[in-house]
Amino acid sequence: MSDNTPAKQRPPQAAVVPLDQIGIEDVSSGAAVFDAWLRDISGGYVNLERLKEVAEVLPVIGNIIALVDAVGDVVNLASSDKPDPLDWVSLGINLIGVIPTPPTMAAARKSLRPMLVLARQEGKQMLGDSLIEIIVGHLNATLLGEIDAFLADAEGQLEAILKECADVGEKLVNNTANAIDAVITGKLDSAENLEAAGRSAIAAKNALRSDPSVVFENAFAALSDAYAAMGKGAANMIMRNAVPEGVQHEVLARTRALRSLAPQMRTQLMSMTSAANPQSIESMRLILHNSSVLWHKRNPKALGSTVKGDKTTQARHQDAKGETEAITRQASAKQAANDSKNGTCASSCNRINFALGSESLDHTDFSLPGPFPVIWTRTYNSRLERLDNASLGARWLTEFTTCIDVVGQGLVLLDFDGRSHDFPMPEKGKPHYDAVEYLTLVRTGEQQLVLLRGLDRRETYARHGDRFYLTHIQLRSGAGAMLHYEHRHNGQPVLSDINTYQDDDPSKVHLQLGTRLDAHGHIQGLWHVVDGKPLRQLCAYHYDGAGDLVAAQDENGAAWHYEYQHHLITRYTDRTGRGFNLEWDGNGPHARAIHEWADDGSFEVRLEWDERIRLTYVTDAHGQETWHYYDIQGYTYRIRHPDGNSEWLFRDERKNVIRHVHPDGSQDRYSFDERSNLLQHIRPDHSTLHYAYDDHDQLIKIRDAEGGLWLRDYDER
Incomplete structure (x- = not known):
């Protein structure tokens, strides 16, 4: 079963994540891409720290996540001989999240961005119920508005929004090119930059800002701060002053090419107001709006119908909340989730962890x-x-x-x-x-x-x-x-x-x-x-x-057998003699298992990890592919099933699942105490169960959805 099937060539993915699951490591990894690109096109003479000292001030709203993604799009466009039209779409979506005017619409624009990313990801004329539930919860958490009204209002404002995006995009490109030129031609003294070495502590405090009511006075300073917050920027800050003439000519040629993006900015972004273009932002808005209207028709705010003849049954509709954000670069997962808390499978049937690839x-x-x-x-x-x-x-x-x-x-x-x-x-x-x-x-x-x-x-x-x-x-x-x-x-x-x-x-x-x-x-x-x-x-x-x-015999004399390479298990047989095989992508302790199968071909699974975000593609023996998204601690927040439907999991700070949106759009909601004991469960029909515990975390009361009370008692042991 082991073959050298080449990995698919996959388009770049974006992660739409519960906002509280985005860490400074994620923002910093995106800023690192921009920093590396600056060093590359400048021959090693310009980095983010130096750029912010000389670049013209460019105000943006306090959404560092969207800003990092926007400069990532500029890098993609500037690095490509033939830019992908979808990179322009991505840039337009990300600029919507950072343009500073009008300030009264900042929160609405910030909320619109992850919704557009979801619509673009799906590529369907109608979104599934689970995605509409996620969007509704996102709006409840940010604007407390009805989704239909919000999307209808966006129609009349989209053209003005994209005009402002084009203005900011042009300034972003031109300011970057001008700043690189200033450094390369000697208009910046690097000694002045040494004063910035002690700023990383302040930067770390404010780097992960996602607040539309705040304005970053200088986009480049915000990017540098995000990078320095992980201890990366200042260490490489002392750069050479004298730039050889040959290097100057090469770098100036590259900045001229970068400036060529500016005239295209307005044409490309304004074309996204046309519904005739299936890849346009207006088309995505229409998909969101039409899907929402249909969803409301199918899902009136109905309540549970469970009734007891002699008691009053209570059920009430409660709007779900769950703010999300979109991001195109994430740091790798650091650990595996606790299986008992993950809320869904964190690994394959035979225990390859989706986040780490560990067996x-x-x-x-x-x-x-x-x-x-x-x-x-x-x-x-x-x-x-x-x-x-x-x-x-x-x-x-x-x-x-x-x-x-x-x-x-x-x-x-x-x-x-x-x-x-x-x-x-x-x-x-x-x-x-x-x-x-x-x-x-x-x-x-x-x-x-x-x-x-x-x-x-x-x-x-x-x-x-x-x-x-x-x-x-x-x-x-x-x-x-x-x-x-x-x-x-x-x-x-x-x-x-x-x-x-x-x-x-x-x-x-x-x-x-x-x-x-x-x-x-x-x-x-x-x-x-x-x-x-x-x-x-x-x-x-x-x-x-x-x-x-290599062999283990149990109390009844039955035996397991194991084979390894570099302490990585490559094959084992259970006590019946049935064998399982594993293929790895390396030899070290952090190698990932990429292929597993039983001797008869059953239980086959292949795993592939996205290069940019925390996403694992899992393909079973039938060729069905499931996408698993997870946070930096390995906990799942989204699963995209082979039929295209998704389920989502939102968590509290202790990683307990507090909202589980199922593929059909139904959802369960939970609340926990500080020791992770379940206190309340709101079921898909909006009926509610309540739980109470003693000082030893033992369940002592359950009030069911029909009002019945169940009591428990325990002895001292």
Whole structure:
């Protein structure tokens, strides 16, 4: 099944994102493209920092995201021998989001921009219900207006808007060219720029501005600030003064070519007022308007029809909100989402993560019931390079072999689900709380850390060298497990015993498990120990010369087999002998799995990552392609299905899904408390369920949509 099918040549994509999911890294990555282009066309003599010092002031509204995208369009147009007409369309849409006059319409223009991007993306005469729901929610969050009236008003104002866009576009091009010329011909002394080196702190504060009521006095300063906010601009700011004559001639020829865009600006942008042009902005406005009218006819504000004969049933329509923004450059995802919070599949059926391309496996070898049940599940994650010398083989761990590594001035938790979490080194007695993962890290001593997983589980870690090893697990029920490290290999401790207990008394041992090591410090197996003697072998492991786990036998004698290259798993067979295969795009720990298939061709999936935005294209065995969009932490916010319909997920700051718009346009809405407990669920028919919890996060009340009250109580355990 492995073939060298070339990747599709895809047109540039834009991401329409919930506004709170756009970070400074995204804005900075777009500004970096403009900075790199400036350096390229100027022979390395001009960058953003220098440009802002000499360029003529160009006021724009406070929408740095649209501004970054607009200069990106200028780069595309200036870099192409035959500009793509769609680049002009993109520039027109982005300039709508930044033109400063008239100021009374700034919020409306800013709101119109992501709507036009959505219409352009779809390329349909009628938009699906889910997209109209997103647009309605976007307007509710920005203008509190009805979509039909808003789009009708835009019709009469579009020509004036695009005239202003053309004026700003001409100034943007000419000011850039003039500033480059000024630097190249020696009209700017670079020594003056040294005073700007300390401005990045101020820049970082204001770089991510998306406020139409604010005006950036100088577009070029705003771009430079956005770039410097990520610590990029000032480091490369000291540029050479003397420009050789040959370089001057070459650069001046390029700026003449850049200026040639200015006369085209008005012609190209004004052509977008014609509905006869299917790619025009007016055509997109008509698509939005007609789709909205049809949607309102199909979706009156109907309420739920569930009725109880002896009670009053309540349901009320509540407008959804969810401001969005469009962006054409994003930084890569930094981590994988928590599966329990993502709200939809964050990975393929066989666990290739859509955001990172990492492969994960969870294989359970044995389970032992009891007050503290021991479920020995091994987890592999292709990104766990810190565990390349692990006792269970490279990049494998269990909930009993988690650890916390000291990295620089901080810590990295290598968690049992295969993901890693960064923490600062906490001061003694000053806990650090991760609201997304519901984890609290406390330093209880110089050599000891305590990790609280919500209110139910407490883990103690003891330091040895640059690693904290798990030594104690306590559950709220009073059960727990003590972990001992009597084995040593190359001076490092290796797990030797697990003793479970109950009633908050470690002396009341319920189960004792022991490990045996091979000559290389790998765990060969675990045994159930009774009265100090091994009674039953629970699992067995075999390793190759590279330290990879190649075979694992469970408590019933059935076995998994694994093959690797550079610790990246390339093939494994389950306990029935069925095989799965993986193909990677590299050899390092950050390589991405791009193709997976079973021996019989089933479960085949191919993955491709967009070069500009956080978007993964996933193609199944039938050739059906699904697009997954996600934020910088790997959480999904949009899925575009093979039929062209989309579902959307909006989140709170703890990554809980607070609004889920389904492909058919129906939606569920949720609210949570500060500990991510669900408090309210508004269903698609607008009926509502309510939930209440005790101080231990235990559900104690449910009020259903018919008014019925359900009560729960718990004992102390």
